[in-house]
Amino acid sequence: MTGAGAVLVIVAYALRESLRRRVFLVVLVLTLGFLALYGVGTYFAFRDVKSFAPPDKNILDPTAFTGATVLGLAMFATLFLGAVVAIFLTLGVVRGDAEAGLLQPIVVRPIGRQTIVLARLAGAAAVAAAYVLVVYAIALAITVAVGGWVPDHVVGPALGLALAVVTIAAISLLASVFMSATAQGIAVFMVFGTGLTAGLLDQIGRALNSDSLHAIGRVATWLLPFDGLYQAGLHALISDTTGLTGFVLQLGPFGGAEGAGALLVLWALAYTALVAGGAALAFSRRDL
Amino acid sequence: MALVARDVAKDYGATAALSGVSLDVGEGELVGLLGPNGAGKSTLTKIACGLVRPTSGSVEVGGYPAGSRDARRTIGYLAELFRFPRWMTADEVLVLHQRLSASPGGADERAELLGLVGLASAAATRVEAMSKGMQQRLGIAQALVSGPRLLLLDEPTSALDPAGRGIVRELLAELRSRGTSVLLNSHLLSEVERVCDRVAILNRGRVVTEGRPTELARPRGVEVDVDGGTRLYEGATREDVPRIIAELVAAGERVYGARVLASTLEETYLEAVGGATG
Numbered sequence: 001m002t003g004a005g006a007v008l009v010i011v012a013y014a015l016r017e018s019l020r021r022r023v024f025l026v027v028l029v030l031t032l033g034f035l036a037l038y039g040v041g042t043y044f045a046f047r048d049v050k051s052f053a054p055p056d057k058n059i060l061d062p063t064a065f066t067g068a069t070v071l072g073l074a075m076f077a078t079l080f081l082g083a084v085v086a087i088f089l090t091l092g093v094v095r096g097d098a099e100a101g102l103l104q105p106i107v108v109r110p111i112g113r114q115t116i117v118l119a120r121l122a123g124a125a126a127v128a129a130a131y132v133l134v135v136y137a138i139a140l141a142i143t144v145a146v147g148g149w150v151p152d153h154v155v156g157p158a159l160g161l162a163l164a165v166v167t168i169a170a171i172s173l174l175a176s177v178f179m180s181a182t183a184q185g186i187a188v189f190m191v192f193g194t195g196l197t198a199g200l201l202d203q204i205g206r207a208l209n210s211d212s213l214h215a216i217g218r219v220a221t222w223l224l225p226f227d228g229l230y231q232a233g234l235h236a237l238i239s240d241t242t243g244l245t246g247f248v249l250q251l252g253p254f255g256g257a258e259g260a261g262a263l264l265v266l267w268a269l270a271y272t273a274l275v276a277g278g279a280a281l282a283f284s285r286r287d288l
Numbered sequence: 289m290a291l292v293a294r295d296v297a298k299d300y301g302a303t304a305a306l307s308g309v310s311l312d313v314g315e316g317e318l319v320g321l322l323g324p325n326g327a328g329k330s331t332l333t334k335i336a337c338g339l340v341r342p343t344s345g346s347v348e349v350g351g352y353p354a355g356s357r358d359a360r361r362t363i364g365y366l367a368e369l370f371r372f373p374r375w376m377t378a379d380e381v382l383v384l385h386q387r388l389s390a391s392p393g394g395a396d397e398r399a400e401l402l403g404l405v406g407l408a409s410a411a412a413t414r415v416e417a418m419s420k421g422m423q424q425r426l427g428i429a430q431a432l433v434s435g436p437r438l439l440l441l442d443e444p445t446s447a448l449d450p451a452g453r454g455i456v457r458e459l460l461a462e463l464r465s466r467g468t469s470v471l472l473n474s475h476l477l478s479e480v481e482r483v484c485d486r487v488a489i490l491n492r493g494r495v496v497t498e499g500r501p502t503e504l505a506r507p508r509g510v511e512v513d514v515d516g517g518t519r520l521y522e523g524a525t526r527e528d529v530p531r532i533i534a535e536l537v538a539a540g541e542r543v544y545g546a547r548v549l550a551s552t553l554e555e556t557y558l559e560a561v562g563g564a565t566g
Binding site: 101106112 | 334337338339340341357358360361363365367369370371372373375384385387388389390427430
């Protein structure tokens with residue numbers, strides 16, 4: 001069997017297995033609930049902001065202010081739900097499945113352990129990325145339809161979110177080589193929280209003009225690049241907005257979301273490849 | 289040779305699971321691996337199929353290093369503890385393994401394998417609806433996908449009832465007739481004694497005795513039925529029977545029957561492992 005053929009077989013197997021898990025239904029219900037709430041919240045936000053909007057739209061554009069704020073919040077929710085999907089799709093795929101006896105019959109087939117690991121990552125990453133793209137697109141459509149506001153960049157934030165959940169899937173896969181399913185889930189969520197906290201530290205450091213805090217935040221952000229990608233996506237929503245609106249409108253918890261540039265994107269891709277390679281190497285050396 | 293293991297050692301930290309095990313499985317040969325829990329049987333089987341890496345020594349499967357892709361093309365494996373996805377049907381499990389092993393057998397192969405293990409009518413049954421015995425037989429069918437040259441079975445009858453064991457015995461006889469080599473790891477001495485060409489007994493990571501079941505059965509004496517009852521001639525062998533009977537007849541005894549006694553495999557096993565239970 002060719003490597004590509006084996007990858008497709010494992011990906012199809014993994015996706016079918018994932019669809020059978022109850023967590024998938026939970027994520028689906030949560031997503032529908034979130035989008036419904038987002039639609040209602042967006043409607044009232046746009047309606048209410050008109051009542052106290054300044055008469056001169058050129059001074060402060062209430063539509064842009066409201067649209068960017070609610071869509072920025074939607075991006076955070078999307079990142080969180082995407083992280084849940086990425087983690088659950090990679091939950092227990094190595095050690096957990098080995099302990100359950102699911103993995104051994106597959107590993108002894110002539111396809112190679114690296115192929116199994118990379119196929120599991122490909123499947124999880126593809127689904128998690130597609131998920132965040134769809135949820136982002138629906139949230140964007142709701143924002144445009146309800147408030148009539150279109151962000152400065154539409155594609156960049158979507159790709160940032162997609163790449164962020166791909167890196168989370170890679171981290172989770174690496175954890176699955178060493179940890180049982182429960183420990184893996186807890187650990188990766190803690191890593192996810194650490195990444196978000198690092199982003200906050202970075203922003204606090206800049207807000208307080210603390211070089212040390214800023215440096216710590218930046219290093220942590222590069223070690224866990226998903227938060228940087230999310231922040232870059234936030235920044236891209238309003239990067240071309242000028243005037244007082246552009247000055248006032250600073251997204252992110254402390255208003256410090258900033259662009260990433262090509263270097264962060266390249267680093268995120270290399271990071272994913274390195275983490276996936278590490279998972280494949282560790283799995284190839286593991287006794288089952 | 290289907291399997292050649294030379295001086296294989298495996299350490300798990302400070303624990304030596306295998307200590308210099310050498311074992312051959314010839315083409316078309318059915319070899320039984322016996323031993324108490326923790327003797328190293330499963331570890332040796334896992335090394336042969338590439339799930340575990342030996343600390344030292346070498347294992348070749350079909351002439352290829354164990355665990356290599358070429359070696360894995362030649363084997364079928366049933367783990368002691370295994371599971372298939374509960375949502376899959378028996379047929380889907382076999383389809384998955386056909387794809388993973390690039391078997392061209394298609395539906396005919398699947399139907400034949402399910403028939404061989406007595407699951408012909410369960411092709412559309414989901415794993416979650418199967419008994420443990422049915423799942424174990426499905427596991428054997430899975431191991432036979434793509435016609436392996438060497439079949440590694442780790443406790444294949446542990447969850448089977450007597451009828452299921454009978455099916456596996458017939459299957460092993462069928463595989464022998466096809467020239468498939470089998471390494472059978474089992475606790476059931478009677479099963480091993482009945483089906484295996486050769487037996488190796490492991491204890492504490494070493495092969496303590498090896499040979500054909502008949503060779504391992506040592507003579508225990510000769511029993512002769514005479515008028516006064518049964519007399520036991522301890523230490524006598526088959527060759528001693530004519531002399532014993534001649535002496536009895538010469539002494540005026542009536543002889544009604546004579547039996548050569550040999551130790552069972554179970555007795556040989558207990559002697560070899562020193563009563564260890566793992």
